[in-house]
Amino acid sequence: MIWFPYTQMKTMAEPIEITGAQGIYLYTKDKKLIDTTTSWWSVIHGYNNAEINDALKKQVDEFSHVMLGGLVHEPVKALSKKLTEILPGDLNHCFYSDSGSVGVEVALKMAVQYFFNQEKPHKNGFVALKHSYHGDTFKTMAVGDDEDYHLAFPEKEGIYHISPDADELELLLKDRHEEIAAFIVEPLLQGAGGMRMYDVSFLEDARRICDDYDVLLIFDEVATGFGRTGNMFVSDLVCPDIVVLGKALTVGYIGHAVTVASNRVFDGFYSDNPEHAFMHGPTFMGNPLACTVALKSIEIFEREDYMSKIKWIESRLRDIFKDFYSDRVKEVRILGACLCIEVYDSADLRGFKEFALEHGIHSRPFIKYMYGMFPYIIGEEELLRVCSVYKKWFDQK
Ligand SMILES: *Cc1c(COP(=O)(O)O)cnc(C)c1O
Numbered sequence: 001m002i003w004f005p006y007t008q009m010k011t012m013a014e015p016i017e018i019t020g021a022q023g024i025y026l027y028t029k030d031k032k033l034i035d036t037t038t039s040w041w042s043v044i045h046g047y048n049n050a051e052i053n054d055a056l057k058k059q060v061d062e063f064s065h066v067m068l069g070g071l072v073h074e075p076v077k078a079l080s081k082k083l084t085e086i087l088p089g090d091l092n093h094c095f096y097s098d099s100g101s102v103g104v105e106v107a108l109k110m111a112v113q114y115f116f117n118q119e120k121p122h123k124n125g126f127v128a129l130k131h132s133y134h135g136d137t138f139k140t141m142a143v144g145d146d147e148d149y150h151l152a153f154p155e156k157e158g159i160y161h162i163s164p165d166a167d168e169l170e171l172l173l174k175d176r177h178e179e180i181a182a183f184i185v186e187p188l189l190q191g192a193g194g195m196r197m198y199d200v201s202f203l204e205d206a207r208r209i210c211d212d213y214d215v216l217l218i219f220d221e222v223a224t225g226f227g228r229t230g231n232m233f234v235s236d237l238v239c240p241d242i243v244v245l246g247k248a249l250t251v252g253y254i255g256h257a258v259t260v261a262s263n264r265v266f267d268g269f270y271s272d273n274p275e276h277a278f279m280h281g282p283t284f285m286g287n288p289l290a291c292t293v294a295l296k297s298i299e300i301f302e303r304e305d306y307m308s309k310i311k312w313i314e315s316r317l318r319d320i321f322k323d324f325y326s327d328r329v330k331e332v333r334i335l336g337a338c339l340c341i342e343v344y345d346s347a348d349l350r351g352f353k354e355f356a357l358e359h360g361i362h363s364r365p366f367i368k369y370m371y372g373m374f375p376y377i378i379g380e381e382e383l384l385r386v387c388s389v390y391k392k393w394f395d396q397k
Pocket of ligand 1: 099100101102104133134135136186191192220221222223224246247
């Protein structure tokens with residue numbers, strides 16, 4: 001049998017069986033549902049994109065995989081070149097892995113070894129934000145701060161959690177910079193920790209403070225990368241030393257992530273000493289199928305000017321929720337193609353999933369958050385339909 005994620009198997013509701021998926025729609029035996037989850041925020045083009053399918057099939061017929069240990073191939077060369085072009089600053093060195101969590105692990109390991117190679121082995125701790133989510137492996141759980149996910153794994157040694165507040169960061173680093181390797185953040189939008197949003201000015205301050213105290217700045221853009229916040233990358237606004245991309249990198253086809261390091265970080269490993277090498281290498285890193293999908297996705301993203309679609313989604317959402325009020329709703333947050341309605345009491349979302357299904361919408365609220373992470377191809381009519389169902393839920397109660 002299947003063991004499902006994030007769920008108590010004993011009380012779990014029957015999962016919805018999907019028989020097809022096309023564009024923004026999921027199909028069941030007898031229903032057609034608008035999907036507002038983009039399957040954990042990855043399927044930005046919608047499902048079953050013909051162009052990506054074709055590119056993938058073509059690569060399958062050539063070869064599906066070779067390891068990156070001592071071998072290289074055109075898809076991984078082309079993707080690395082493309083990523084280096086579209087990422088800001090000198091984020092030039094692409095290290096591939098098979099999931100966002102591993103991509104974050106790679107970033108954390110890079111930061112620690114960067115200082116180890118400089119004979120500063122004590123600089124191995126991390127600062128992260130309260131309510132942060134960075135993945136489900138051990139170290140990513142440790143830098144994460146969300147007991148809803150990691151209740152049984154409280155290990156936090158050498159890790160400090162702060163609010164997005166420059167003074168707090170400055171005070172902490174002033175005191176502890178000799179034991180801190182990096183500050184890791186989900187920039188602008190904290191996803192799984194509750195779609196929390198904060199101002200870019202904090203990131204600008206964080207950049208300066210990290211430089212002052214010789215601490216690396218890591219952006220976990222696994223969720224925010226590729227337009228979600230209305231910026232292609234938040235790194236375009238403030239440039240980190242290491243950025244991690246995942247989820248929308250391979251748009252729901254094949255799990256993959258990339259950890260991209262700046263020249264400064266890369267140079268910290270580049271030497272005549274073999275012990276300075278970065279010792280990591282996932283079996284499927286740089287998989288040709290994943291790279292082919294990512295390349296085709298970026299091509300479509302640019303050609304179809306997705307950034308203006310995202311801007312349009314954001315402005316429509318702001319308009320639609322301008323006068324919305326319910327005494328159960330604490331806050332409506334909108335950023336790029338992300339909508340979050342936070343309620344005061346999680347009980348107020350009980351039954352919402354079923355209500356949405358009856359209205360032809362697939363939604364998966366969690367804790368106190370009802371959200372829409374829309375595929376960028378959503379049209380006016382469908383966006384209005386989703387929002388009217390979200391509003392109606394509060395009207396009828
Ligand atoms: C989803 C997510 C991850 C983990 O990615 P996986 O591919 O699920 O391992 C890490 N960081 C952030 C910000 C995420 O949203």
